[in-house]
Amino acid sequence: MECAISFQNLHKTYAGHVEALKGLSLDVQRGEFMGLLGLNGAGKTTSINVIAGLVRPTSGSVLVNGFDAIKQYRLAHAQVGIAPQEEVLDSSFLNVMQILVYQAGYFGIAPREATKRADALLQEFGLWEKRKSNVVELSGGMKRRLILAKALIHDPPILILDEPTAGVDVALRHHIWERMTALNKAGKTILLTTHYLEEAEQLCKRIAILHNGGLVATGSPHELITKILPDQLEIRTDPLLKAIPEGLDKFSPHLDEDCLCLQGSLSDPQVMNALVSLVQHSYKIISVEQKRARLEDVFLQLTSTDKTRYP
Amino acid sequence: MIGFYTYFKREVARFMQDALNTIAPSATSVILYIMIFGVALATRLGLVEGQSYTRFMMPGLILVSVITNSFYNPAFSILQSRLYGNIADVLSSPLATSQIALAVILAGMLRGLVVGTLISLTAWLVLGFQVQEPLFTLLYLLLASMGFAALGSIAGLWTHGWEGVNVITVFFLDPLVLLGGVFYSLEMLQSAPLLKTITEINPFTTIIGGLRAAMIGTTEISVESGLLLTGILALIFVSLALVLFHRGYHLKA
Known part of the structure; x- marks a missing residue:
């Protein structure tokens, strides 16, 4: 058409x-x-x-x-x-x-x-x-x-x-x-x-x-x-994780001060599997926070290359 | 055709709805000329080319009124639409650029001819002024109004402000008209050789002389030569206006 x-x-x-x-x-x-x-x-x-x-x-x-x-x-x-x-x-x-x-x-x-x-x-x-x-x-x-x-x-x-x-x-x-x-x-x-x-x-x-x-x-x-600023998961455990668990590479994981950060959604089965695996390895899940970007964040991300525009 | 007619109607409505400011002033000023020259001074000025001075002057006054009104209408309308931005209404419509140009030119012609008709009627009523060759006269005024309406549309495109139209009036139209023999004949200039030369090379002298021949039968310049020159000027100005509109000169960024 x-x-x-x-x-x-x-x-x-x-x-x-x-x-x-x-x-x-x-x-x-x-x-x-x-x-x-x-x-x-x-x-x-x-x-x-x-x-x-x-x-x-x-x-x-x-x-x-x-x-x-x-x-x-x-x-x-x-x-x-x-x-x-x-x-x-x-x-x-x-x-x-x-x-x-x-x-x-x-x-x-x-x-x-x-x-x-x-x-x-x-x-x-x-x-x-x-x-x-x-x-x-x-x-x-x-x-x-x-x-x-x-x-x-x-x-x-x-x-x-x-x-x-x-x-x-x-x-x-x-x-x-x-x-x-x-x-x-x-x-x-x-x-x-x-x-x-x-x-x-x-x-x-x-x-x-x-x-x-x-x-x-x-x-x-x-x-x-979801493409430009995917959902971010912040997983807090007790004790604190000292290394990134295996099998999470596709979620761009990194360890923050007090949490494990993943780019992904709770609806993803692999994320759920990772959480189950942590529990199985004697980690207590204290909180799982899902942060979703707004369109405004995406817009600013894509259009803020010119930092001199509004210094 | 509805689109073309609508735009033409808009351009006509523009001057008809404000006739007190568009039609009346020029008609009134020429009627004053007729009163002053025709009633108060004509007997003292004697004959010019075998005609009373009022009768000699009448074709020039009519022509000047026709061309100035034909010129001003498109010049101001286009400039105003450009400055206000509402020219976009027609530029974004399915109207062809040539239709836009022709609608503007035709409306300018109509304003010139309306004023010309009013002045002719007044001259007929006050002075008993009659036209010898009505068909030639009409053709003359049609071509003259067409040429100067096209020139007005070019001015409306060219200038960026109201002052620009004044510049064209003061440095182009006024000298063309005032040094073109509206108020005098060539034989009256024997003692002023410079003015005579300027008048002779001024194309407006031929145009007005030809019209005078058609209206009152003077013989200094033939109807045909004046008509030919008016037609050539109209053709040049209309063609130029069409090209400029087509190219979007000062209309499109």
Whole structure:
């Protein structure tokens, strides 16, 4: 099956030799809810803006539902609804309703149908009362909702949400989460960038971590955690162990001051066997503590190579 | 076509919803010219190329209004959309870059022609001003508005701030127009050889002379030569605008 989005060896060097993307290759499957994580400047927005037609890649390509985002940009753009990070809204003379109706029109939707869709979205996002207001009269949260409604007005199969919950209150954040989950369940592919790692962990089935313009890891939150920072077991015995028992090499064992540390889980039979063996050798197990890393720990592990960033 | 029409409609709505600030000022200033020159001064200035001064000046005033309005609309609209960032709405849509450029140019043309029509109607009502060759005149104004709307869209892409549009106006449009014979004929410049030379090499002199021939029947410059030059300029500016939009000049990083 074709990918919803396929970044293929994407490079982008801005004027002034700023290398924003260094060969990004990443596939987002159809129907997937993927999180794109990275520090500021990792290349998240640049990669999205290539799809949006706002950035010309230096080399490489992006396919959107099989359409080349550069050579077949009209077909590619029709597949995507983008909610940008910045509050970019046509505030010059259009009111909220007109912004949505015009946006639908750019995507080839006739005025009557566009008005119907705008009505529904304004009600859904709690903006109906503000439909005749200018953007400057909206609060930050309202603008964020309008941006999401704009991305949805042409009912695209793929949604790209660039930090959609940045700066919004808790209630709206939960509303956005519920809406995104429902849209994904209805079959839409969602690519989400966020700095809230708990948000990514909660919503995304798969996560891609970008660092310095390249992909450094991809997988489900659970996979990333177990692969990059596996569970750590701290086993305390009486008497203290003086040597590492045999047969535990695959768990990267080491002796700490007062415990034996293993990388592994209690659910692993070999770990259980090791514990039984200790008991059989007259060691009393005082405690077994399982330490599980969080996605944030994994993220920091993968992106903290540049120690000079925040000294 | 819905997408193209929608963007065109947006660009038209932009100046129509704010007609008091877009249409009215230029129409009003030209109507003031008509009142001052036509009613107060025309009898003292005598005939120019066999025409009353007001009648001689009228085609130039109409043309200047048409081209400045055609120029300003896309220039300000594109610049504003770039500065506010909402140009992304159309760049991220399925609209072709050529459709974006043409919608902007057509809306600029429409604004120029609306102002031109208002001034012509006023001239007809106040001075009884009538056009000799309506079809040629219309073709002329269409081509002129097209060329200068395209130039305006280029200016909107090129400049990074509002001052940039002013720079083009002050250093390019104003000299072109004011030294192009809107208010005088070449035969009036016998005692000013430098001004006469500048006026002669100014392409706007040919454009305005040709329009004057079509509107009031003067013979200093032929309709055809003016029309040809206007058409060539329109072709050059529209082509350049299409190329710049296609390349994403100052639109894409």
